[in-house]
Amino acid sequence: MASERSFPVITGIAARLPGGDGAEGLWRAASTPGAYAAAPPSWSKRDLLEAVVDEALAGAGFPPGPPRTGTGVAVVVCAQADARDSATAPFLHGANTDVLSTRAGRAPVTVVSHACATGGFAIRLAAQRLAAGQADVVVVAGASVSDPMEEMSLEAVGVLATGAVRPLDTERGGMAVGRGAVALVLERAEAAGARGGGGTIAVAGTACLVKPSRAESDPAAMGAVLRAVLSPADGTGRTRVDAVCAHATGTALGDAVEFGELASLGEELGWTRVPVFSHKGALGHLLHTSALAGVAHAAEAMRRSLLPATPGCAAPLAEHPAVRVSTERSPARLRRVLVNAFGFGGNYACVLLETSGYERELVDD
Template sequence: MSDIVISGLGLVTPFGQGVEPYWRGLLGGRSALAAARRFTSPPYRGEPVGEVPEQGPGAGGATTRPGPGPEEGPRKSAYARTALREALHAAGLARLPDGAAVLLVGQAPLPPPDDGWHGRRAVDEREFLGPDPEEVLSGVLAGPGRQPAHLSHACASAVFAVGYARELLRSGAAPVAVVVGSSVLNRYEYASMDVVRAVGRTAARPFDVDRAGISLGEGGGAVVLEGAAQARARGAAADLVVAGAACRVAGAKSAASDTGRIAACMRAALDDASVDGLDHVHAHATGTGQGDAAELAAVEAVAADCGARALPVSSHKGAIGHLLHISGVPAIAAAAGTLRGGVVAPTAGLTVPEPTDRVVLPTVPMEVAGARTAAVNSFGFGGNNASLVLLRR
């Protein structure tokens, strides 16, 4: 089979709706992190978060529509649906073809409604679980479709799903695959991050010597994958190949801070891609002291393997916060922007970078003319480690 490519991407982020305003925000080094306007929760004490704007202009003057109302369903489903429709439009698909594989990512599937599905409990749970597949897929299926699958691998869920989608397509099990999900600030996930002391009291500053923890964000993301020949025949983008993937559930530590496991995962993805060099790494880097240090050490080791002497490494989480299960999609979009535009976006909030040997941590846009390969890292609690290698042909 031909190469498996990313033919469409869609995003809803704290910069507004769309991949373009997100990428402009990253290139500008801007941060959308601020005290919450609508989110309230018992453990929340006013820390910066990344909320999707309800109305008005987004980054760079992009227009955003008002936040989802009752007629549009819960925000979690609305963000995922909006991202999916952008991704399909980018791929030149009016609808998903019959037999398409739909991979939802999130904390856990939404249980079916029952007599107790109402009031405050329903709102809380629908912001934590799901998104609802019927609401997300409404109006985008060409046929009866197949049963969506729900993947949950902590903060590496989206990249696990992309790896799984690639295997489905390579086996001929589906003509097209989509990965879609969303994250909404909610009291359950906020409390879980707060209780392990991961939340910073100031905005996240990945790779900064004074970083103090993560900032949570919200939004939606979608990725359309298919064979390169099929995408090309339809006139869709076929230049971004998912050349390598490594998805592993293993780790000596419960947190995403095992340098050896991270390096092994990246090496496995590079081996799968049959490439021996890297032009860029979009890191998982959330802004925690332990996690960022472990990943940076792992990337340094891989850079040494590749013979790299100035490998640019960046993270989007200082700009929009950590979108948890769906965070891999803005990571992929940033890597795609680098490969297609020849520039690495700086890490927002990064003022004094950690000392490095073979790695460069840009604080301003960095030109990488001719860049062809990028790694995308995504790591989570429980030893959920995933890396992709993207190749621009």
């Protein structure tokens, strides 16, 4: 098992979502069925990105002005890599990096685009940069604002709901596109500790896979990425989890495949009724930014020792000996949570979060 101090830690979380801002606002919004419908029409990706990057760095304890660190700060933006997108097109051409925040200065900006798994890929890239010493601080940010082309494409493949969004429900009928922005500040644990920045939730593992396919979920690819994050090639098996923040958007096929693969994996690993939850019935599907919302939501649940419910789910999928759908918020000791993010075209990503001192807690148990 790699030392926990080698894992990057989350030191800042910021959000702009219907129903609330910041980590507290995200927590409230993620528990409110249909919150996605209240997004202001005036929101723009550019303004949202600037706001959340600035607030995430402030929340991490950095004073006004560019962070002063040994190797500096880097920014990773989750976006649709499309020149039509006026908010992110400048980043694709290496210009206007100051648009994100004066706090970030002229930090190098990288745009990542892997459909709805983008956030997971971005977090993996951030962790790799920190491990390689290329930066002391990496801000991962993304924004989702209604794009007619995106919604038309989702409508064309028949995945948009005509009524309430009901993830992991036997009567689910599709997803809703969410609107908002999330930013996470990741730091090497040693660097965060040295400046007194703390950080009690670590990114203990990531796994990403691209297997070109059509829109539908590929069970084999999904299973492969799940196994990769819990049984990495370095032999540091991390098979035990306390909960899963599912990708589950409310689609008929996607939710069933994901829950089925979690059940199969859980059976192999000896899980017992591990709770699976989704916030998509509240926040909607934030597309390229969805994994960041998932990680932020899971981190808040771990910090609060509260297992989230699954808003919109009234008739949960049949319980399996290994996994069950969480339908009620309840107190829980959440020390390791798996976050899933899957996208059209064969993009799959998983992020494993872990509390500081997790291995010592296992010994105490």
